[in-house]
Amino acid sequence: MTSSLTIKNESPYRKYTRNPREDLYPGDPPYGEPLTIIDRDGCILYENHDGGLLNAIIMGDDVEFLERYFTIAPWAVPSIPAPSDKDELLEYDDYFQLAAWRGALDVLKMLLTHATKDMDPTQPIRFRPRQYEILHEAAKWGNIEVVQFLLNNQPLYADIHEQDYDGLTPILSAADVYSRGDIYSSSWEEVGLPKHEAMMNLLLDWGACASDVFNAKWNEKRTIDTVLHMAVEWAGPKLIKRLIDSGADIHAKVTKDSWTLGFFDLGVDDVSDVNALCVACLHGNPRAVRTLIDCRGDEVDAVDMICSRDSHGDIPLHWATRHRLRDGVAYVSAPVLEKTIQALTEVIEILLEIDPSIINTQDNDGNTPLHYVATGAGGEGKLYSPIIKILCNEGANAGIRNKKGETPLHNFLSNRSHEHPFDTDAMATLLAHGAKVTDADEKGDTPLHIVVMDLRQLDAVSFLLQRGANPATRNSNFETCFHAAALGGVFRIKSLDRSATEKTNVQEKMLSKLVEVGGPALMDLPNAEGKSARQICQERRKHWKDQEDRSWLDRNGWGRGHAPWNRTIKL
Structure with missing residues (x-):
């Protein structure tokens, strides 16, 4: 058994004890003699072709080893980009950026010392030609010690008000936490949240501007984000109040890209007139939602605030019900998922406490909040079903149709992006609150037409049939659900792994x-x-068989442009 002491003392560079030349295949290009260095335990370490050992040394903030590395390979000392308006493309990792990202303060100091020893000591060091700045990188990843060092050395290494290549100031970079998925970490509340709030407070202490805005590079008049819009995605009440007290405009509106938001139903259209409350609702941050409402100002009524519409006609409740787990449910732990749903529930309850009448508000496409939560819930098994029940219990009408003639039940059954079976309890809730199995959309499709397209959903189909769904109902193309099932698929993440025979068997069960x-x-x-x-049905099964045959040929070297069995063709 390996002792804990052995594990603790094991070299972090153990993976580099193999000579990369031993891993060459016949026909691979020649590989020169690799750089070697002796590890602390006496083992020989080998650098690989992409500088992996050097990367590991930098990420480990190992100054002693880095000094030895540079002594052996002085050519590896990274350079500072010359002041220029032109972009500088590197063929290797940028080690200054890597050190700032990892919080390797001692290594960063050493890199700066080596790279600037022959330079004017008063010349500001900037990395804009490489499309980043080290202060912004360190702030973005919450590396407080690195940021403190850089702020102490203004303006040599940084400027707290300076925009980086993308147009972000350091405080905007620090506020952009949600995009990295940290909030779904199991240690977020204990480690991540305090760290990033401390970073924001440090920057504010140094005079960072709480009202900074992020404008599109291609259109400087278009504001994409503000510090407050970014912070309300994740921050707590104390920080949000400090930002507002420091000048952040609580009612400022920005323009968002619909695809970045995950609003794929809007196509390429942007969404403008987006306030911070909408963003806090979308990200399920109830503490931010309550704080924004409490800090709205005496001249603004709470009802008016929660009824404000964006350019698509959505109110904050629509935004809350559009909430999605951006990194996918499969990558988030069960306890974090449970907390996420609880937080989203609290957001909805806060809004409805202020004005219950907003429950059935329709946007420009005729969608109610229930339409949106149903769209997401259908693909997530039972995860979002509690939200459906809460909305329905608060008066949501599942019989309301959008401009495509769809009820929330249509939307619920249209999501085929995940492996989960549709939750029949949620379907029952929708039927009990206004939806009908006979409802047809503008194409004449009933819920049964839609659900049979996913051949895995036999339980959901049985559920609808038991409640009176008519298999003989035709849509505007004179198709029954039999036609839809004949054209259906086995939708799942690994659907291509299913053989044609398996797909046929699944389809046969549905048709039966x-x-x-x-x-x-x-x-x-x-x-x-x-x-x-x-x-x-016959055409569909032939397609599956042909698809399987082509896949077999490609795997075995018989595909287009490949010679059978041979890796190399000699002409």
Whole structure:
């Protein structure tokens, strides 16, 4: 058994004890003699082709080893970019940026000392040609000691008001926490949140501007973010109040890219008139939501604030119900998921306490908050189902249609992006609050038409059939649900791993369930193009078989442009 002492004392460079030349394949280009260095335990370490050992030394803030490395390879000492308006492209990792990112303060000091020894000691050191600044990098990742060092050495290494290549000031970089997914870490509340709030407070102590804005490089009149918009995604009440007291405009509005937000239903359209309250709701931060409402000012009514609309006609409640786990449920622990849903529930309750009548507000597309939460809930199993129940219990009408004629049940059954089966309890809740199994959208599709397209969802189909869904109902293209099932797929993340036979078996089970209720004659009913479900089914299965055959050929070297069995072709 390996002792804890052995693990503690094991070299962090153990993976570099193998000579990379031993891993060359026949035909690989020649590899010169690698740089070697003796580890503290006497083992020989080898540098690899991409500088992995040097990267490890820098990330470990190992000044002693870095000095030895540079003594052996003085050519490896990184240079400072010359002042220029032109971009500088590096063929290797930028070690200054790496040190700032990892919080390797001692290594960063050493790198700066080596790189500037022949320079004018008063010349400001900037990295704009490499599209970053070290203060911004360190602030972004919450490395307080590095930031403190750089601030103490203004203006030599940094300027607290300076914009980086992208147009961000250090406090904007520090506020941009959510994009890295840290908030979904199990240690976020104990470690991440205090660290990033301390960073923001440090910058404010040094005079950073709480009202800084981030404008689009291609359009300086378009404001994408403010410090407050970024901070309310994750920060607590004390920091948010300090930002507001320091000049952040609580009612400032920005323009967001719909794809960045995850609002894919809007296509390429931007969303403007977005206030900080909308952003706090989207990210499920109830403490920020309550703080913003409390700090709105005497001249603004709370009801008016929560009823303010963006350019798409959405109010903050719409934004709350558009909440998505950006990194995917599969990568987030169960306790964090539970806290996320609890926080989102609290946001919704805060808004509805102020004005319950907003529950069925429709936006420019006719969608209510229930439409949006149903869209996300359908692909997440039971995760978002409590939110559906809360909205319905508060008066949400599941029978309201959007401009496409869809009820929330249509939206719920349209999400095929995950492996989870649809939650029939949530479906029952929607049916109990206004949705009907016979509701048809503008194309004439009923919920049954939609759900059978995902051949895995046999339980959901059985549920609808038991509640009166009619398999014989035709849409505007004269298609029954049999046609939809015949054209359906086995939607899942690893669907290509299923063989044609497996897909056929899944489809056969779905069609058998429909025949059991609707009768076999519906298999031969023609659609507007004159095709029956049986014909479409045969074409679909042939497609699966052809697809499988092509995949086999590609894997075994028989695909287009490949010679069979041989790695190299000699002409």
